[in-house]
Amino acid sequence: MTTTSELADRYLMQTGRRLPVTFVRGRGCMVYDDAGREYLDLVAGIAVNLLGHSHPDVVEAVNKQAGELIHTSNLYFTKPQVELARRLVELSFPSRAFFCNSGAEANEAAIKLARKWGAKNRDGAFEIITTTGSFHGRTLATVTAGGQHKYSDPFKPLPDGFVHVTYNDFDAIEAATTDSTVAVMLEPVMGEIGIVPAAPGYLKRVREWCDKKNLLLILDEVQTGLGRTGRWFAHQHAGVTPDVMTLAKGLGGGVPIGACLANPRADVFEPGDHGSTFGGNPLACAAASTVLHVIERDGLVGHAAEMGGLLRASLDDLGAKEVRGLGLMQAFEFEDAKAKPFQQACLEAGLIVNAVDDHSIRLVPPLILTAKEIERAHAVMQKLAG
Ligand SMILES: Cc1ncc(COP(=O)(O)O)c(C=O)c1O
Incomplete structure (x- = not known):
């Protein structure tokens, strides 16, 4: 056989x-x-x-939602999507959500958002400072953002606009910042490389630097978010709030879903700027709302x-x-x-x-x-x- x-x-x-x-x-x-x-x-x-x-709660929610409505596209409103967005915003920071299907897509949304924000607010600045050894996904932009040559080099030429510095080295971020810089994008704990937490004070200094230089702070909480580190979001350990946060992995309890949350300062998307056919469909959102509910209830x-x-x-x-x-x-x-x-x-x-x-x-x-x-x-x- x-x-x-x-x-x-x-x-x-x-x-x-x-x-x-x-x-x-x-x-x-x-x-x-x-x-x-x-x-x-x-x-x-x-x-x-x-x-x-x-x-059992996720199984029940998925079964129920599948029996009612699985998919409509984002040409229309659905209740599970807005309810999930509301709950995520209430749990994190004042923001609005864009839904997609994976961590890479959530980070793509964050990168596009930063570039549009730079075009509007920083004379076309588009460079994003990220860290060597980070992991942000496997699309061309996100694999370039993650500073791991073994994942990106086979796919050259890579997109422009990513500058890599050593993780936990604040001075390197300061030194890499130029007029072209638009954002700093970090994992609060680097996951894929083998769990490297942010050093005490690192995220706070980066937040202050972003405020001082008018840059966006993007935190990739795809792996660290939703209770994994013992707080709802890992940035809460550091007492900082990002401008943009990405989520995926645990959000749907195994059903694929990703999210990009942006505060009012960063939220520059307008109708037609971005989209996803499946992103935030009722089935995935019903699963995700149940995951949040059970985490809280239990x-x-x-x-x-x-x-x-x-x-x-x-x-x-x-x-x-x-x-x-x-x-x-x-x-x-x-x-x-x-x-x-x-x-x-x-x-x-x-x-x-x-x-x-x-x-x-x-x-x-x-x-x-x-x-x-x-x-x-x-x-x-x-x-x-x-
Ligand atoms: C921090 C981080 N960002 C992004 C991703 C990419 O997520 P996905 O595989 O859902 O595209 C991962 C996956 O391991 C991750 O750990």
């Missing part, structure tokens, strides 16, 4: 390497493969399944902060060179290049972790993770890390 992996080799473009497992169902922090094996999932679809797998932001502390403490005795993170966004780095075999050994032992490179393991579990599940994960990791 042809296996799923053989079919994938034949029919799917080989854009990434997959681990040798085929998942068929999930519940809470557990997911099950096609042989019925159970896995404790500390990756959550790469920081997506905030409420775990197939949360106190999952505080829970993530508490479980983040426990998870962090449990990583201390794995013999790692460094442990770093914020809330339920943690990573540890081995001295030796053993992250990939470690990931594979964990998988075989029924635990899902994510090797971001040869040395570092990233953990971005569902916010509903329990102390018992942390103990279970720790027992496996301790046995295999030695």
